[in-house]
Amino acid sequence: xxxxxxxxxxxxxxxxxxxxxxxxxxxxxxxxxxxxxxxxxxxxxxxxxxxxxxxxxxxxxxxxxxxxxxxxxxxxxxxxxxxxxxxxxxxxxxxxxxxxxxxxxxxxxxxxxxxxxxxxxxxxxxxxxxxxxxxxxxxxxxxxxxxx
Amino acid sequence: xxxxxxxxxxxxxxxxxxxxxxxxxxxxxxxxxxxxxxxxxxxxxxxxxxxxxxxxxxxxxxxxxxxxxxxxxxxxxxxxxxxxxxxxxxxxxxxxxxxxxxxxxxxxxxxxxxxxxxxxxxxxxxxxxxxxxxxxxxxxxxxxxxxxx
Numbered sequence: 573x574x575x576x577x578x579x580x581x582x583x584x585x586x587x588x589x590x591x592x593x594x595x596x597x598x599x600x601x602x603x604x605x606x607x608x609x610x611x612x613x614x615x616x617x618x619x620x621x622x623x624x625x626x627x628x629x630x631x632x633x634x635x636x637x638x639x640x641x642x643x644x645x646x647x648x649x650x651x652x653x654x655x656x657x658x659x660x661x662x663x664x665x666x667x668x669x670x671x672x673x674x675x676x677x678x679x680x681x682x683x684x685x686x687x688x689x690x691x692x693x694x695x696x697x698x699x700x701x702x703x704x705x706x707x708x709x710x711x712x713x714x715x716x717x718x719x720x
Numbered sequence: 721x722x723x724x725x726x727x728x729x730x731x732x733x734x735x736x737x738x739x740x741x742x743x744x745x746x747x748x749x750x751x752x753x754x755x756x757x758x759x760x761x762x763x764x765x766x767x768x769x770x771x772x773x774x775x776x777x778x779x780x781x782x783x784x785x786x787x788x789x790x791x792x793x794x795x796x797x798x799x800x801x802x803x804x805x806x807x808x809x810x811x812x813x814x815x816x817x818x819x820x821x822x823x824x825x826x827x828x829x830x831x832x833x834x835x836x837x838x839x840x841x842x843x844x845x846x847x848x849x850x851x852x853x854x855x856x857x858x859x860x861x862x863x864x865x866x867x868x869x
Contacts, residue, residue, distance in 0.1 A: 596761075603761035604792035605748065608805040620729065620804055629799065629808040630792035634762055654778060658787045662812030668805075711812075
């Protein structure tokens with residue numbers, strides 16, 4: 573199997589904090605075409621009860637994929653990144669990611685299995701503020717294509 | 721004119737929503753420039769998303785869009801319908817086929833959505849999204865849960 577099956581159940585230490593900025597939120601919102609002013613106008617965001625501008629629903633991937641790299645780049649895992657394909661992605665938001673947040677991610681390898689010569693790895697990244705408030709649970713399944 | 725389906729907050733009211741309601745569909749155009757923009761914004765700079773020669777060298781038909789671009793742009797159908805992007809509580813997809821993005825004409829992604837279930841106690845709706853490009857279903861099991869007013 574093109575991945576080390578022993579990695580199932582493994583967790584990694586929390587990452588260094590990622591500072592969520594209004595500028596990155598705007599850039600991401602423009603890139604996915606999310607025109608809701610809540611991403612760019614602090615007054616709109618505050619009128620809706622948020623502390624500052626909030627990120628689009630898939631912005632969390634930016635932080636989660638940085639966490640996933642711990643596994644993908646772990647030599648013991650034996651993953652060839654050029655063979656990695658994104659299979660599934662899910663976000664459960666406990667609250668929106670907001671400008672000014674300082675977010676740490678904790679990566680868990682929830683599942684490693686083989687299907688049709690390919691390996692499928694399911695990871696879960698728990699995103700929380702530095703003080704421990706849960707913000708988002710990002711679950712991802714990557715497929716590592718087997719040899720031809 | 722007042723839109724009776726919206727509460728004063730601008731967020732869609734639960735009372736005006738029924739199972740089977742269709743969300744306004746949208747055609748999302750994606751070209752190479754957009755993929756470079758998304759690569760920078762998302763920090764996913766994998767060359768298969770902007771370098772045609774590289775993409776073909778690893779067996780792809782052409783440059784393909786980031787799955788996460790498709791996922792992220794498709795959900796605007798949901799967030800615009802709800803009236804606040806912060807009301808998307810859950811969102812998950814399966815990436816079934818790549819969106820192939822040719823140099824000249826780019827690609828179109830056709831996105832639609834339908835209300836599949838309602839939770840009266842929590843005033844939440846479950847939306848199933850559909851997304852196709854060149855006739856291929858590019859997202860599967862695309863489900864969003866939203867908080868209505």
